[in-house]
Amino acid sequence: MKTVIKTNGLSKTYTNTAVPVKALKNINLEFREGEFTAIVGPSGSGKTTFLNVIGGLDKPTEGSVAIDDVDISSMKESQLFDFRLNHIGFVFQAYNLIPVLTAMENTSFIMLLQKRPKKEMEERAREMLEQVGLSDKMNVRPSQLSGGQQQRVAVARALASKPDFVLADEPTANLDTESAFNLLDIMARLNKEENITLIFSTHDQRVIERARRVITLVDGEVSKDEQFERD
Amino acid sequence: MKILLILAWRNLWRKKRRTFITISSVLFATVLAITLMSMLSGMQEQMVSSIVRNTTGYLQIQDVMYHDEPSMDHALEYGDEVKKAVEQHRDYIEYTVPRIQGFSLAAKDMGSRGVMVKGIDPEMEDRMNGLSSNMVKGDMFGDGDEFAVIAEGLAGLLETEIGDSLVLLGQGFQGMTAVGTYRIGGIISFPVPEQNNTMVYLPLDQAQYFFAAPDRLTGLIIMVAEEEIVPELAEKLQEELDKEWYTVRTWEELMPDMLEAFKAREAQVAIFAWVLYIVVGFGIFGTIMTMLFERLREFGILLSIGLKRMQLAAICLIETILIGFAGVLAGVAAGFAIVYNLYINPVRLSGELGEVMLDMGIEPVISFSIAPGVFLYQGLVIFVLALIIGLYPVRKVFRLDMVSSSRK
Numbered sequence: 001m002k003t004v005i006k007t008n009g010l011s012k013t014y015t016n017t018a019v020p021v022k023a024l025k026n027i028n029l030e031f032r033e034g035e036f037t038a039i040v041g042p043s044g045s046g047k048t049t050f051l052n053v054i055g056g057l058d059k060p061t062e063g064s065v066a067i068d069d070v071d072i073s074s075m076k077e078s079q080l081f082d083f084r085l086n087h088i089g090f091v092f093q094a095y096n097l098i099p100v101l102t103a104m105e106n107t108s109f110i111m112l113l114q115k116r117p118k119k120e121m122e123e124r125a126r127e128m129l130e131q132v133g134l135s136d137k138m139n140v141r142p143s144q145l146s147g148g149q150q151q152r153v154a155v156a157r158a159l160a161s162k163p164d165f166v167l168a169d170e171p172t173a174n175l176d177t178e179s180a181f182n183l184l185d186i187m188a189r190l191n192k193e194e195n196i197t198l199i200f201s202t203h204d205q206r207v208i209e210r211a212r213r214v215i216t217l218v219d220g221e222v223s224k225d226e227q228f229e230r231d
Numbered sequence: 232m233k234i235l236l237i238l239a240w241r242n243l244w245r246k247k248r249r250t251f252i253t254i255s256s257v258l259f260a261t262v263l264a265i266t267l268m269s270m271l272s273g274m275q276e277q278m279v280s281s282i283v284r285n286t287t288g289y290l291q292i293q294d295v296m297y298h299d300e301p302s303m304d305h306a307l308e309y310g311d312e313v314k315k316a317v318e319q320h321r322d323y324i325e326y327t328v329p330r331i332q333g334f335s336l337a338a339k340d341m342g343s344r345g346v347m348v349k350g351i352d353p354e355m356e357d358r359m360n361g362l363s364s365n366m367v368k369g370d371m372f373g374d375g376d377e378f379a380v381i382a383e384g385l386a387g388l389l390e391t392e393i394g395d396s397l398v399l400l401g402q403g404f405q406g407m408t409a410v411g412t413y414r415i416g417g418i419i420s421f422p423v424p425e426q427n428n429t430m431v432y433l434p435l436d437q438a439q440y441f442f443a444a445p446d447r448l449t450g451l452i453i454m455v456a457e458e459e460i461v462p463e464l465a466e467k468l469q470e471e472l473d474k475e476w477y478t479v480r481t482w483e484e485l486m487p488d489m490l491e492a493f494k495a496r497e498a499q500v501a502i503f504a505w506v507l508y509i510v511v512g513f514g515i516f517g518t519i520m521t522m523l524f525e526r527l528r529e530f531g532i533l534l535s536i537g538l539k540r541m542q543l544a545a546i547c548l549i550e551t552i553l554i555g556f557a558g559v560l561a562g563v564a565a566g567f568a569i570v571y572n573l574y575i576n577p578v579r580l581s582g583e584l585g586e587v588m589l590d591m592g593i594e595p596v597i598s599f600s601i602a603p604g605v606f607l608y609q610g611l612v613i614f615v616l617a618l619i620i621g622l623y624p625v626r627k628v629f630r631l632d633m634v635s636s637s638r639k
Contacts, residue, residue, distance in 0.1 A: 057535055058634050078539075085537035096532045100241035112234050113537050157536075 148179025261562020335401030350438020378416030551621025
């Protein structure tokens with residue numbers, strides 16, 4: 001399996017605080033195609049910062065991030081916008097759908113920005129909403145969906161454009177147990193079927209138990225990197 | 232581009248109350264600007280109209296030398312050329328008022344005063360400035376009458392009364408001596424002392440005879456219904472007349488001091504307008520700021536998932552344009568309704584101020600202008616103001632930190 005993400009000596013220090021905070025310290029990791037990885041650790045361990053840096057939302061202070069052998073840490077902002085749009089999918093903790101668009105439009109949104117043909121876009125969005133079990137909610141706006149349904153639309157949106165990998169920042173944090181398991185089932189299935197690399201930050205045990213790789217961060221450093229066999 | 236328009240349009244409908252408040256702030260600013268500027272503009276128009284009607288008229292056809300050397304030798308011949316030129320542009324001209332005037336000496340018994348003798352057509356003069364409404368004793372002369380009407384102050388200075396004779400002595404056309412004795416048939420009062428102590432009115436033909444200038448005028452006043460056409464009409468009339476002999480002067484050329492005073496007033500109005508724009512601008516700015524800070528997280532997310540800053544800025548700008556357009560359109564409609572109502576039912580001023588205005592020959596009302604320019608200009612200014620303020624969210628979008636804002 002090819003390497004999708006490779007970090008090399010990745011460090012991030014926040015200097016806009018009274019005392020500089022070292023959020024990430026010399027992280028060297030590789031993520032391969034189709035992996036289902038959970039980044040775990042206590043609050044403040046650097047999970048979200050790590051996702052932001054490998055997702056191109058934030059810049060490292062030292063080291064580099066290579067995605068498909070392309071170093072994104074030295075890219076200009078405009079290049080990063082294009083890169084993120086075409087290579088990375090995001091799922092956030094608080095659903096983060098566009099409130100004025102329907103489930104179908106939200107799912108198509110990234111593809112629309114990528115200027116995909118209309119027919120292809122609609123077919124893919126419909127397929128993804130069917131995959132996440134929301135084929136009957138296509139024309140419904142987020143405010144009319146439950147939290148779990150909104151997060152499923154967010155997953156459909158992130159995966160619809162077939163990105164190289166999807167970053168999910170605590171996607172189950174706001175969900176009840178049933179919705180969380182439902183979402184995890186969907187994500188695990190899509191990970192296998194679509195062969196999309198999924199990386200979660202979480203301290204939700206339900207997510208950790210599903211992950212085939214669990215990386216533990218403590219104080220911005222990798223303390224454990226474990227592989228598990230899952231069905 | 233279509234998706235940006237859809238997002239902007241739906242965003243406006245998403246939080247109807249927020250949109251309504253923002254549109255209302257633009258509407259309120261437009262109504263305020265239109266009402267105040269219409270009032271200031273209306274009062275200015277009223278003042279110009281009153282002053283012009285009581286003095287020079289909007290336009291005058293004069294002998295080419297008269298303005299620089301206002302003597303009877305430079306009285307113009309009121310012949311076919313002038314009459315034809317006026318006739319050619321009758322559509323623009325409401326009416327004309329002929330005048331012949333010059334300084335003379337007025338004497339009664341042992342007293343004498345320098346006076347302004349004005350030969351007038353009383354009917355046309357009345358139409359222009361309601362002259363006969365200022366009569367305090369006797370009558371204004373009519374067709375065929377040969378008496379004089381003098382100002383009340385002058386009558387007092389010369390200790391003269393109705394029925395007395397007044398001797399006038401002055402310089403007539405081409406060195407002729409102007410001499411005449413006239414019975415005083417009426418006394419007229421003016422609020423301005425300069426006029427009240429010097430005016431002597433004679434029937435036009437009597438004054439022409441007195442100045443030995445038959446068929447001559449010192450000026451033919453042209454009155455128009457709309458002040459705006461004055462410069463264009465002046466040019467058109469001048470084209471019909473021989474430039475060597477005749478000149479057409481606007482009220483602005485005839486009263487340069489008055490023009491300066493109006494310009495000074497316009498400058499004051501402009502300062503007032505800018506204070507008003509700053510005040511209403513801050514009102515709109517406050518609403519847009521509240522709207523912006525409510526949406527920072529949403530902006531951060533949109534940027535994170537792939538929307539470019541330029542695209543997000545375009546959404547903000549489209550929203551501002553739509554809000555500004557709706558607010559200004561509604562504001563112009565509401566402003567017109569208010570101003571039109573005040574235009575047809577003007578507020579009358581009573582008390583001392585009203586009396587002073589009446590004395591000055593100005594109707595004591597607060598006039599409002601319904602000139603389309605007031606609505607268009609104020610609407611445009613508020614729209615541009617809203618757009619400029621709307622640039623703040625655009626600037627914010629370009630400086631937004633995606634990570635921190637999407638976590639707010």
